[in-house]
Amino acid sequence: MSPVHDFVVIGGGIVGLATAHSLLERYPDARLLLLEKEDAPAKHQTGHNSGVIHAGVYYVPGSLKARLCQAGNRSMVEFCERHGVTHEVCGKLIVATKPEELPQLARLEERGRQNGLDIVRLNAEQVAEVEPHVRAVAGLRVRTTGIADYPAVCRVLADLIQAGGAELHYGTRVTGLDYGAEGHRVSTTRGEFSAHYLINCAGLHSDRVARLAGTDPQSQIVPFRGEYYELRPDKRYLVKHLIYPVPNPDFPFLGVHFTRMIDGSVHAGPNAVLAFAREGYRKTDVNLRDLTESLRYPGFQALARRNLKEGAAEMWRSFSKAAFVHSLQALIPEITAGDVIPAGAGVRAQALTPQGGLVDDFLIVKGQGALHVCNAPSPAATASLEIGRYIVNRLPAFAHLASHQTRPQADVSPTRQDVTA
Structure with missing residues (x-):
């Protein structure tokens, strides 16, 4: 020893x-x-x-x-x-793409102000000035991201x-x-x-x-894989900052968004699907111990039951590029399937309670x-x-x-x- x-x-x-x-x-x-x-x-x-x-x-x-x-x-x-x-304080936009998202955007703005953040509310025209290719009815600019x-x-x-x-x-x-x-x-x-x-x-x-x-x-840790696409180099001009949707309050993840990376590339994603291994960065990565623990855990079972519709949509996005691109088009309508290529994935270690709470x-x-x-x-x-x-x-x-x-x-x-x- x-x-x-x-x-x-x-x-x-x-x-x-x-x-x-x-x-x-x-x-x-x-x-x-x-x-x-x-x-x-x-x-x-x-x-x-x-x-x-x-x-x-x-x-x-x-x-x-x-x-x-x-x-x-x-x-x-x-x-x-x-x-x-290497780093850059580039700021980000959180955008509402339809009127029914405006109340949630307002709640997010209030929460940010309670947290003492420098937040600017933008109308549709102001969003277009910051991100010309984004379609939105309103947005929040968070300068310190x-x-x-x-x-x-x-x-x-x-x-x-x-x-x-x-x-x-x-x-x-x-x-x-x-x-x-x-x-x-x-x-x-x-x-x-x-x-x-x-x-x-x-x-x-x-x-x-x-x-x-x-x-x-x-x-218990339950691993969730987040899969990404990235914009082809000739399409990176479509994204100048970081662009996020208004999060769905009924779903525990943020939704697909655009992230300008420190190397200049632009990643789009992630979705959120159960990983079949705690270090499962690929769909084919399976660890029987990890998977059995997740599936048998009452907390995961409860979470899956509560989010059955959203979870199914996330799984479909994992296997359907068209569905993934459709989600991206809610933010930038002109993006096509030919504009994105598969990128890497990450695995989030998320603790769940036995009752299914994150x-x-x-x-x-x-x-x-x-x-x-x-x-x-x-x-x-x-x-x-x-x-x-x-x-x-x-x-x-x-x-x-x-x-x-x-x-x-x-x-x-x-x-x-x-x-x-």
């Missing part, structure tokens, strides 16, 4: 790396170990997302998501500027962590956890490690890691000598630096490290809307 570490962080996505970075900011002399099962950081959710720096317009005012997203919108831009990571190269952010964080003295072990999958008087014994595919305190940022497998540690998150906020569960990040979907990348600081502020005092602390980060006080435990 290796020498005892002060902290072990499980997961080398952006949340795990940001948490490790925050730990070293608070405790620069800490013996820190980060374990990642892949051969490099950001191989899953972080490396497959759309790269958006969210402003926080959708989230319940006062919720952890809303507060950490707003703070993260600022700190992520600052981090990118400081470390030379941006895009960033999140894998590059992760590479910078990994370099900073290693420069701070931490150990990063790639290709190291956790297979067992045992907690005792001396702390955690962590069994992996590359031997055993030990640590006084454990932080679980395992993303798609976070609920399983929590249960390995003897903690019940009272939810855990709508970040979920951080306390265990024995541990904290488990058991729900961190979008906007987790945007908020990652703030999630890391929030976690560090929730840790118990470590007397043997206290004399070496840097100045503490400002706390983000919990509210009644928090779903942290």
Whole structure:
């Protein structure tokens, strides 16, 4: 067994790396170990997302998501500027394409203003000035939304962590956890490690890691694949910013939209379908354990029953390019099937309660000598630096490290809307 570490962080996505970075900011002399099962950081959710720096317009005012997203919108831009990571604060449009969507657009505008965002209401003519090819009756312009190269952010964080003295072990999958008087014994595919305190940022497998540690998150990760098309290079002029529809309040996902990526490409999507594997980026990816767990879980069964019509439409879009393009034409009517080509897909790790409710906020569960990040979907990348600081502020005092602390980060006080435990 290796020498005892002060902290072990499980997961080398952006949340795990940001948490490790925050730990070293608070405790620069800490013996820190980060374990990642892949051969490099950001191989899953972080490396497959759309790269958006969210402003926080959708989230319940006062919720952890809303507060950490707003703070993260600022700190992520600052981090990118400081470390030379490619990014752009380009803004986005949320548009109502028919009159019956106007009340929901107004509610979204009010929520954004409650969250303190810079939002401008646009009429149809003003929408056309910003995005000439969009058909809409009204819209909201959210100026502080941006895009960033999140894998590059992760590479910078990994370099900073290693420069701070931490150990990063790639290709190291956790297979067992045992907690005792001396702390955690962590069994992996590359031997055993030990640590006084454990932080679980395992993303798609976070609920399983929590249960390995003897903690019940009272939810289960169900993976949803989001599939994308992208505009052909000669059609990229159709989209100048980020373009989103008014979300359907009865469906838990945002609907297909257009995202200008940091490399200049324009992605269209995603849909939202059950992935047949937690790392199922292709339709043909099937993991029997993952699929059986999802289908047998009462929470997924309840969610599927409530959203049967919408779920069937999402599945149809997965197999029908014509149906996918038809959804895109609601925003940009002149797009044709010949204008788009298949792009990659991502998998969202969504925690569901046994009753079928989507855990709508970040979920951080306390265990024995541990904290488990058991729900961190979008906007987790945007908020990652703030999630890391929030976690560090929730840790118990470590007397043997206290004399070496840097100045503490400002706390983000919990509210009644928090779903942290």
